Amino acid sequence: MFIILVPTLAILANGQSQSSCLVQKRIEAKQNTAIEDSPFSVQQHQCIDNYVQEVRQVLPHYDLSDRRFGGLSRASATRAPILGAGFGTTATRSLAVFARQFGLKVHHYDAEAPSWLELDKHLTRPCGETSYLNEIDFQHILLEEEHDLLLDTPMAEFFLDFYAASPQSKVLLTHRDPQDWAEKRSQFKNNLPLPLQSPCEFTLDNISTADAAKLFTAHEKLVRCMVPPEKLLEINVFEPQTLNTTSVAMFLGAPAPEHYVPFPRISGKGVTRTSEDPEDADAPHDKQKKISLCITGQIRRLELRTKINRLILPLMAGGARVEVLLVLDPRNNTAFIHRGAGERIGNFTIMEGPYQSLSDTVDAFPSGVSVVFDPFMAQDFPIDPRYAAGMALNQTAALEGALERARSHVRQWEAMQRCWELMNNLILPDVAIRLRDDDAILETFELPDSFGVHAPSCADCNGLNDKGAIVLGTGNMLGYFTMPLQFMRFAFDSLVDVQRQRTNVPLNPESVLLNSMMLAQVPVQRLGPNEAPILPAKFLTDGDQAHLCYFQNYNFRPCIRQEIWTYLSSAGKSIYDDADPSELKFLCESNVPPPTGGWPVQSLP
Missing domain, CATH: 1.20.5 (Single alpha-helices involved in coiled-coils or other helix-helix interfaces)
Structure with a gap:
């Protein structure tokens, strides 16, 4: 047995x-x-298994075993857009603006695009019902609009699906401290989805911020595990000392910029592509006026103190959402057409401003304002010789000097067109303000509320003051910011014809601006010194102190209302012409320290 x-x-x-x-x-x-x-390797499937096990420490019943990542799609061999794997509230909007500066077509959360809207609805399906995602063609969604970069919800939540649809894609992971992310994200009133792959009806309201941080961390581990290191770039804009924007630009496929481009600072209640953006859910979009301030010119003669204290801060205090676009030439060969740096006027010397690069301005702006830094160098398009000849005749100046002035005018109009391009990268504002680098704001003022271009009535030189303007109406913004360059380049004869109808004076920058508005049928209104207290200024030093000094001659005297003129005449510095001591050249604010000492507010009546 x-x-x-x-x-x-x-x-x-x-x-x-x-x-x-x-x-x-x-x-x-x-x-x-x-x-x-599957387009994924055995090792990548192990990454997914490890991810599921980590998520189960927070959500015990989490399961991806019935998922066919990529749905109905097949891995694309034609196009491979860059995939943004970071969740919202990791500066994805700032990254979108940065990429658009380099000409990339960027998809950022858009509640109006049909395919994305449909996918967005799947974020709240009942848990345990994920197999329906297998019937979605993720490749079609990914490629239908031929974007170069795709960011934010629901990209991150369906990262595995989009990566399966385009496994050759590079991946950009926006990162921040997980606990900070969870606490910030939980402040929104929207019931935002959990930071999960193939999420379901559970939202951040259903778990603690500590658990949300764990899920956030598990997601980032998954991305690092799935993506080869040479195709992955991580950035953390909340630690600017670790951020190299040149590397980011090159990863995006842009050539290395000649001058450093500081990363945009897009406020949480600032600029969004749509009012449905969950990253900005608490902003009262319907009530807040959106204002874009574009500053053009040269970094080395930039005046910011009065612009911030007498324009930006009052606008924000009034409830406006303010975005600043710095479209400034970053080179160190600053060109002053009228009196250059180093030139002396009596005991005073003209000096450059306090900023040597766009990076110097990053910390100058108050919290809550959105800022885009754009080192802009004009292409210097050919100038019709008739324009320079007219400038020389108009001012009895040498043709060579007139050509240099004409070149600076065209650069100004190029920069204005760049303003329009950058505004289109954001959401078009209710009000657009354009100021020159050397413009100073004499006092706070109310914005006009009627459509059209509103410019100071002074210093119009038989045209329209070109130092600054306030523009209302999208079509009017397009006309103001783009038409002067277009007419100068492609329809100069039209400018000449309008000028002949108006006056026998040759064209100058002010008349080019006015004639362009007339040809583009953009209404123009002129504002008095109390309605638009904008005046170009220079920094002058007497050796011990630096002063912010306002131009004073027959053109600019009407730009200052009498009370301020009297105040500056008594409390500030008055600088007269060397050749004619009776001719006042500048009125200066007093007690303005040198640039190294900062630029405190100087009260005016």
């Missing part, structure tokens, strides 16, 4: 072993088939 029993046990043991092997082989065959049908 014993002899018989042992073989029987042995046979049973062998039978069980063979059966187990068969079962194991069937399981492995099933897994291998799934892997063979």
